[in-house]
Amino acid sequence: MLNLTDTLNQLKNVQAQPAVSLFLPTHRTFPDNQQDVIALKNQLKQLEERLLADYDKRLVAQILEQIHHQTKDLNPNYHLDSLAIFATADSAQVLRLPFPTQERIVIDQQFSVRDFIRELSYAVQYYVVVISREVGRLIKASNDRVIHEFSVDDSDLNERLPHGAFPVQNDNLYSTSGAERATAANEDRLLKEFLNRVDKNVQTVRASEPLGLVIVGDRRNISFYESICDQPNAIIFSVDNVTQLEQGSAQHIIDSIQTELKSHQQQLHQQHAQQLDELYASDRVVTDLQQIYQAVLQNNVDTLYVQQGYMQTGWVDTDQQRIYLDQAHAPDSAQATDDVINHIIDAAQQHAANIVFIPADYLQSKAPLTLMSRYAV
Secondary structure, eight states: OOOHHHHHHHHHTOEEEEEEEEEEEOOSSTTTTHHHHHHHHHHHHHHHHHHHTTSOHHHHHHHHHHHHHHHTTOOGGGOOSEEEEEEOSSOEEEEEESSOOOOEEEEEEEOOOHHHHHHHHHSOEEEEEEEOSSEEEEEEEETTEEEEEOOTTOHHHHTTOTTOSSSEEOTHHHHSOTTTTSSHHHHHHHHHHHHHHHHHHHHHHHHHSOOEEEEESOHHHHHHHHHHOSOGGGEEEEEOOOSOTTTSOHHHHHHHTHHHHHHHHHHHHHHHHHHHHHHTTSTTEEOOHHHHHHHHHTTOOSEEEEETTOOOOEEEETTTTEEEOOGGGOOTTOEEESOHHHHHHHHHHHTTOEEEEEOGGGTTTOOSEEEEOSSOO
């Protein structure tokens, strides 16, 4: 399955003349999602008109051909909240996004992906393992939105799953004799064997995208799963009061764990705020924007703490390694950018720095951008 964050980071580095980014709000359910087909056709018509105003017909035809090749078999029944199309004359990629966007077309030399990378950075992405005596389900989610429930339709993945497609069925309930299931000890053993098969599938999925796990079931099954889980440290919390475990929709499951998820998010923010409190008197803390940028370029960065939503329009002189916030003092060689904070974040990510996003309320008037360096500046 596609790793959305990795894909967006790869698209961020693409340069082309032109690079087309097209965004369309979509619908998750029938019959509303049938409107998405018409809306996409209309937007592609607008794109063609805009491209023909500035580019050669042959080039425009190549871009549209790439898009049509990727969208001709697009099934609206799998839509999330938005559709994003990124295209050049050589390739096109279609992404389903688990958050709403505004309908727009951006024609530039790079794809317009930074806002979406930020959006995903703010969110908690996770897997929900739903377990009962009979069934094991797996759902991928971001905050309060379902991204995907794994099923028999995941043909490429299912070939690698050791115990077949999700949902995993507990065949022991019916293939084992009543006498073998008669004692409580045997019943527990058989249930743990089933949950172990579920977990082997879960860990195979996590090998490609190692997100945290939320375990949903009754208290007994959750306890058993925690005892057999190959990666128990991956479990971020569990919920034992969710109804309709086997037949409830994926969104019903995600809706049912939001109280616990918000509590988990608050704990994370509090931990990060406490870390900042402890570090702020250190000689390894940098809050000046220019010094932060230079420290990042020198690979002297451990963790970059960023206030959620913080942006700063400016100009970057990559030769002199300087940031200018005042247009009047920006040299001719400076590279204009919509947001120099994104530029700093990108540079920090290239050096494998840890990026932490914190809501403003948790900063308690601290700087909106703080760098914890590897060594004193």
